[in-house]
Amino acid sequence: MTPAAFSPAGLRFENIEKRYGGLYALRRVSLSIAPGECVVFAGRNGSGKTTLLRVAARLVRPSKGTLEFSGESGDGEANSVRPGFVAHATMVYDELTAEENLLLFARLQGTPQPGNRVEALLQEVGLSDRRASLVRTFSRGMRQRVAIARALLHEPSVLLLDEPATGLDPHGVTWLAETICRLRDSGRTILMSLHGESEISSLGTRAIRLDAGSIAADTRTGATFRSILTFAGA
Amino acid sequence: MSLLSNTGVLLGKELRTEFRSRELLTTTFVFILIVIVLFSFTFDPTSDESRRFAPGLIWLAFLFASSLMLQPCFLREQHNDTLSALRLSLSDPFVIFLAKLAANTLFLLLTELLLLPFFATMYNVPVLGVLHWLVMVFFLASLGISIAGTALSAISAQARMRELLLPLLMLPLLTPILVASTEVTKALFDRTPFVQWKGIGFLAVFDVVFLTALWLFGEYLLEE
Numbered sequence: 001m002t003p004a005a006f007s008p009a010g011l012r013f014e015n016i017e018k019r020y021g022g023l024y025a026l027r028r029v030s031l032s033i034a035p036g037e038c039v040v041f042a043g044r045n046g047s048g049k050t051t052l053l054r055v056a057a058r059l060v061r062p063s064k065g066t067l068e069f070s071g072e073s074g075d076g077e078a079n080s081v082r083p084g085f086v087a088h089a090t091m092v093y094d095e096l097t098a099e100e101n102l103l104l105f106a107r108l109q110g111t112p113q114p115g116n117r118v119e120a121l122l123q124e125v126g127l128s129d130r131r132a133s134l135v136r137t138f139s140r141g142m143r144q145r146v147a148i149a150r151a152l153l154h155e156p157s158v159l160l161l162d163e164p165a166t167g168l169d170p171h172g173v174t175w176l177a178e179t180i181c182r183l184r185d186s187g188r189t190i191l192m193s194l195h196g197e198s199e200i201s202s203l204g205t206r207a208i209r210l211d212a213g214s215i216a217a218d219t220r221t222g223a224t225f226r227s228i229l230t231f232a233g234a
Numbered sequence: 235m236s237l238l239s240n241t242g243v244l245l246g247k248e249l250r251t252e253f254r255s256r257e258l259l260t261t262t263f264v265f266i267l268i269v270i271v272l273f274s275f276t277f278d279p280t281s282d283e284s285r286r287f288a289p290g291l292i293w294l295a296f297l298f299a300s301s302l303m304l305q306p307c308f309l310r311e312q313h314n315d316t317l318s319a320l321r322l323s324l325s326d327p328f329v330i331f332l333a334k335l336a337a338n339t340l341f342l343l344l345t346e347l348l349l350l351p352f353f354a355t356m357y358n359v360p361v362l363g364v365l366h367w368l369v370m371v372f373f374l375a376s377l378g379i380s381i382a383g384t385a386l387s388a389i390s391a392q393a394r395m396r397e398l399l400l401p402l403l404m405l406p407l408l409t410p411i412l413v414a415s416t417e418v419t420k421a422l423f424d425r426t427p428f429v430q431w432k433g434i435g436f437l438a439v440f441d442v443v444f445l446t447a448l449w450l451f452g453e454y455l456l457e458e
Binding site for chain 2: 054057058059060061082083085087088089090091092093094095096100104105107108109110150
C-alpha cells in the first residue's frame with residue numbers, strides 16, 4: 001500500500017437507533033472506536049451489523065442518536081471524513097471496464113490526478129492486465145478486488161467492510177486477509193462485519209457482538225474475542 | 235462548478251453504458267414505432283383527420299414509451315448497489331438526478347426525432363416547415379417528462395411493486411404535459427401553422443417548477 005496520505009480518524013456512535021417502521025435494526029448503540037483500531041462486528045443475520053456499517057458510511061440516517069468522526073487530535077473534523085465502504089454488493093458497474101469504473105468514481109470524488117491513482121490501485125489489486133475488461137466478465141474474487149480499489153480511491157482514513165469475504169474462494173480469502181492486514185498496518189481505522197472465525201477475523205484488534213440491534217459483547221482479549229466470533233457464527 | 239463537472243462525468247457514464255447496450259433506445263424506438271404503425275392500420279386517416287388525431291396519438295405513444303424508458307433508471311443502480319457508491323462519492327446528490335434526467339431527455343429526444351419521419355410519412359403530416367418549432371416542443375416536453383419521471387423512478391425503485399408503481403404515479407402527473415404538448419403540436423400541424431405560446435410557456439414553467447422541487451427535495455428520495 002502507498003504511504004498514508006490521511007489523518008487517522010476515530011468514530012463515536014452515541015445512542016444510535018434505527019427503526020424501519022416498528023422494527024428496530026439498531027437500539028441505543030453507543031460505541032467509541034479509536035483511530036487505527038480494527039474492529040470485527042459479529043452476530044447472527046439481522047443483528048444490525050450491516051445497518052451499523054451503513055450508518056457509519058452515512059448511507060443510512062439514524063432515527064435517533066449521533067455519529068461523530070474525529071481526527072487523532074480529537075478536533076472533531078466531522079464532515080471531512082469520508083469512509084471507504086465495501087458492501088455485500090460490489091458497488092461497481094458491470095457494463096464498464098475496471099478502469100472506467102475506477103476513473104468514474106475517482107473523478108466524482110475529486111481525486112487529484114485520477115489517472116495515476118487508478119493506475120496505482122489497479123496494480124495494487126493485481127488487475128492491471130484486465131483493466132480494459134468489462135466487470136461483468138470478472139469472477140467474484142476479481143469483482144471484489146475492483147470493489148476494494150474503489151473504496152481506496154480517496155485514501156480513506158476509515159474503512160468499512162461488510163462481510164467482504166462473501167462468495168470468495170480460499171485463495172480470494174487469503175488475498176483479502178493480506179490486503180486488510182496491509183491496510184490495518186498503514187494506520188487506517190477498520191470496521192468489518194464477519195460471520196464466524198476466519199483468516200480475516202484474526203486480523204481484528206477488537207470484537208463486538210451485536211444481538212437484535214444492541215451490543216451484546218465487546219472485547220479486545222484473546223479467549224473472549226474468539227468466543228464472540230464462534231458464538232456469532234454458530 | 236463541481237455540480238456541472240460532476241454532472242458531466244456522470245452523464246458520460248450514462249451515455250456510455252446506454253450506447254454500449256442500446257437497451258433503452260431500442261425498446262423505446264420499437265414500442266413507439268409499433269404504436270404508430272398499429273394506429274395507422276386501425277384507421278385510414280385523411281389529411282384532415284391526421285391533423286386532428288395525430289398530435290394526441292404521438293404524444294400518448296411518447297408518454298407510454300417514456301414510462302418504459304424511465305423504469306430502469308434507478309433499478310439499474312440497485313443491481314450492484316452502485317447508487318450507494320454514487321452517494322458516497324458525491325457531496326451533492328442532486329448531481330445524480332441532474333445526470334440521469336439529462337440522459338433521459340437526450341434519449342427521449344433522440345427517439346422522438348428518429349421516429350418523426352416515419353410518423354410524418356404514415357400520417358401524411360408535413361413537418362419540414364415547422365421542424366424547428368417541433369424540436370423545441372419535443373425538448374420542453376421531454377425535459378418535463380424526464381424531470382418528473384426520474385424523481386418518480388427513484389421513489390418506485392424502492393417499492394415492492396416497482397414495475398407497476400412508476401406508470402401509476404407518472405401518467406396522471408404528466409397529464410398536463412400531455413395536454414399542453416398535444417395542443418402546441420396540433421397548432422403546428424394546422425393548415426396554417428402557428429405557434430401556441432401559451433402551451434410552450436406552460437411546458438417551460440412545468441420544467442422549472444419540477445426541477446426546483448427536485449433540487450430541494452431530491453436528497454430525501456435517495457435515502458434508505
